[in-house]
Amino acid sequence: MDFFDVALSEKNIYLLKKVREIKLLGNFQKSIDLIELAIQRNKNDLRLYFEYSLFLYQANFLYESLAIAKITKNLISEPSARLFHLFGDIYYKMGDFDKAIYSYSDSITLNVNNEGAVINISALLGRQGDFDKAIFYLNKYLESNFESYDIWLNLANLEYLKKNYSQAKTLYIKCLGKRNKNEIVLVNLCECLRGLCEWDLLSVYEQEVYELTALSIKNKNLAIEPPLHHLFRCSNPEENYKIASLVLSSYSELNLDITFRNNNERLxxxxxxxxxxxxxxxxxxxxxxxxxxxxxxxxxxxxxxxxxxxxxxxxxxxxxxxxxxxxxxxxxxxxxxxxxxxxxxxxxxxxxxxxxxxxxxxxxxxxxxxxxxxxxxxxxxxxxxxxxxxxxxxxxxxxxxxxxxMESTFMPICIDKNIKLDFFTRKDFGLPLNKVVLLVCVKTSRITKELFDCWLEILKESSKSVLWLITGDQESHNNLKKYMEIKNVDSNRIYFKSKPNGKENLYLQRDEHLARISLADLVLDSWIYNGHSTTVDAISAGKEVLCIKGGDWSSSVSASILNALGKQDLIFLNKQDYKKGILKKVDKIIRENRIGKNSIDLSKSTYSFGFWFQNYERELKKLSIDRKRLPIN
Missing domain, CATH: 3.40.50.11380 (Rossmann fold)
Known part of the structure; x- marks a missing residue:
């Protein structure tokens, strides 16, 4: 039993009820005065101290709440799980995540069944990237509370953030079985299914997301689908604007007055x-x-x-x-x-x-x-x-x-011409030496069924070409192989090895990543959502990237980059021309005996990062100068 599990007296229950009623009426100071008066009259009732700290926390007076919580801690005769939980909540809201984690940990040590503390500590650890420790706390809780929906949901979210889509999918489906109307579960499940390339099951759940999103926009409610997820699946700028507007309208006005009098000598x-x-x-x-x-x-x-x-x-x-x-x-x-x-x-x-x-x-x-x-x-x-x-x-x-x-592209393309790219050979990745290797750098979650069908048509028409994907997990790879067999394409013509021999468990540094890309002959871009930094990486590794330009920003990034470099011949406007363009490149590589040697020719490009940066900083300085000419407001 916790120190603060002792029931409040009827008198204090009435007092706290009255305090909250007065607060709701807008007289916050009177609420404070009432509690402080009660504490003066009942100095030995430590539960009142706890309730006072909790009241201040709920009113967002965090530093005052923390001060009372510390006084309470010094007065009580034994540690309290509830008090440590409150410390955790206060530090969490303050943004002091390390202290929040320590406090929640102390609370869980005293009460292993403290579900709120378990959920909060796992969220904080996940936020700091310590997914394994976060998952440990959740699994430990499930040992004695197996049917906790919220724990299952948080566990699924952590597996999702770890990109462990297979495990996350199983957990999300379990959550839907318990509460089939949970919209967040539905959205994240769809992203998992994209990552796993389970397109048939995805189409079922994605239709639900589409209908719920349309309903949210119609009723002007906060959309279930975050704007970024919407960009991944839908090339519709007007709809994305409406979703973004709903997100912004959900935030309260902070009303913090400010007069900017900046007069810096340098920008x-x-x-x-x-x-x-x-x-x-x-x-x-x-x-x-x-x-x-x-x-x-x-x-x-x-x-x-x-x-x-x-x-x-x-x-x-x-x-x-x-x-x-x-x-x-x-x-x-x-x-x-x-x-x-x-x-x-x-x-x-x-x-x-x-x-x-x-x-x-x-x-x-x-x-x-x-x-x-x-x-x-x-x-x-x-x-x-x-x-x-x-x-x-x-x-x-x-x-x-x-x-x-920007005069060229909004993307800062900085190519290091002195970078070393001879770290690896195709043998290190199990790639064939006598085939045209078509590399895919984008996440498997960006590969649509329509796109993959296009790539398989290329393999069918060019027997000397193979696909190489350096993203995804074992289940997504297995799903792609199964799909290839259904489409009568030899599944041995797709390669997935992303780390060289001897470095399977190590993180590749950027120069090693670029060296890996340089082993390919061509890099294939995705739609609806283009490669962004992946396109810059491919060009930095000396490779040609072939893309389709879409109708919105997210599907035109690769086109922007290639256009700035003067490589308009690598940009296509539809799937048919994209496919023809890739096949034409493949045939040329074979005909000119350039397998393993093909590279992007930037000799005629007028782009330079130096000029790009001058353009960028000039625009920023102009804005700042123009602003300083205006009256202060």
């Missing part, structure tokens, strides 16, 4: 993201931060989320003017950023997972820009601009942001 830019670890955004951002350093622009990294000690993170931190770790609740973070007196905040998340649109809505700097991490509108009225180009944005009507059109 001061804050880059906001939690993707500064081993992530495509970090690799694309690195040459920009290095170039800012050379131009004396003060580039400040506004980092939140899990920490990382990988090479790209270290290089980012070394090259930036400074790095700020964002901790605390939204109001604390807003103040932390505003105190930096930035000229511009550049949001690198958009509406992707763990975004910060709620604090951006309150405005962190006089100018706020969306860039790189999300290929759609944020629908946030406080995001003033979006970095784009005229290939990916042919129509501005579904964007609330004003476009800043």
């Amino acid at each position: 001061r830019i804050g880059y906001l993201s939690d993707d500064l670890g081993e992530h495509p955004v970090a690799h694309l951002l690195l040459p920009i931060i290095k170039a800012h350093k050379k131009s004396k622009t003060q580039a400040i990294l506004l980092k939140y989320g899990r920490t990382s000690d990988c090479q790209v993170t270290k290089k980012l931190f070394e090259s930036s003017f400074k790095t700020i770790e964002l901790l605390g609740d939204n109001q604390t973070i807003i103040k932390q950023i505003r105190d930096l007196e930035l000229d511009i905040v550049i949001d690198l998340k958009g509406l992707s997972i763990n975004h910060k649109q709620e604090i951006l809505k309150a405005r962190l700097a006089p100018i706020q820009i969306s860039f790189l991490g999300y290929v759609g509108t944020t629908a946030n009225p406080s995001i003033d601009y979006i970095i784009t180009d005229k290939v990916v944005m042919s129509d501005k009507k579904n964007f609330t942001e004003k476009p800043i059109f």
Whole structure:
């Protein structure tokens, strides 16, 4: 029995009821006065101290709540699972995740059946990337509480985040069996089925998602499908704008008044993201931060989320003017950023997972820009601009942001011509030496049935070609092989080995990843959602990428990159021309005896990262100068 499981007296039950009623009427100070008066009259009733701390926490007075909780801890005669749980909740809301984890852990040690603490600690550990430990806590709880729906759901979500789609699928279907109307389960299950290439089952559940999303938009309710997931499956900018608008309208107004009086001698830019670890955004951002350093622009990294000690993170931190770790609740973070007196905040998340649109809505700097991490509108009225180009944005009507059109492409393409690419041979990956290798770098979740059918038609028409996928798990690979046999294509013509011999369990560094790509003859892009950083990687590895340009941003990124490099011959407008173009390239490689030697010819390209960066920084400086000419408001 917990120390605070002792029942409240009838008198105190009435008191707390009255306190909450008064709070609901808007007289918060009177509520506080009542509790404090009761504590003065009943100094030995430690349960009142606990309830006072809980009341302050629920009212979002976190520091006051923490102070009372600490006093309570010092007064009680034995540890309390409920009090440690409250400590965890307070630290969680403050953004001090390490202390929250310690507090929840202490609570679980005292009460292994504390479901709320188990769910919260697993969510925090998952947020920090420690999936295995998070899963351990959930499985431990299930040993004595096997039928807990919420635990199953959280376990499924962690397996999903680990990209263990097979296990996540099983768990999500189990959850649907218990509550078949859970919309979050439905959305995540569809993403798992995409990753597993289970297209027939996907079509059943995806139809439900489509109908529920359409109903949400019609009724102006928050859509069940996050905007990013919608981009993955649907090339419909108008619908994506409506979903994004519903997300933004769900956030409360923080109403934090600010007058920006920034008068920095040098341009001061804050880059906001939690993707500064081993992530495509970090690799694309690195040459920009290095170039800012050379131009004396003060580039400040506004980092939140899990920490990382990988090479790209270290290089980012070394090259930036400074790095700020964002901790605390939204109001604390807003103040932390505003105190930096930035000229511009550049949001690198958009509406992707763990975004910060709620604090951006309150405005962190006089100018706020969306860039790189999300290929759609944020629908946030406080995001003033979006970095784009005229290939990916042919129509501005579904964007609330004003476009800043780059002269070439919105993607920063920085090719290191001195990079070493001779780490591996085809033998290291079990690839045939006498076949044209068609490489697929995108996630299996981006491969549609229609797209895979197109690739199989190419294999049928070109007996000297093979497919090589470097993503996916064993179940997705098995599903693709089974599908090939159904389509009468030899399943031995697809290869999946993604790590070289002797490095099966090691993470490949970027130069090793590019060296791996260089073993292919051609790289095949996906639709509806193009390869973005994967296309830049393929070109950096010296390979030609063949793509279809779609009708919206997410399906036109590869076209934007190739167009900037003067490689319009690799861009197609429909599936038929895409297929013909690949077959033509394959025939040419065979005819010219260039298997294993084919590379992209950029000799006539006028693109350079140096010119791209000059264009980019010039636009930012112009915005800042124009803004400083305006009256302060």
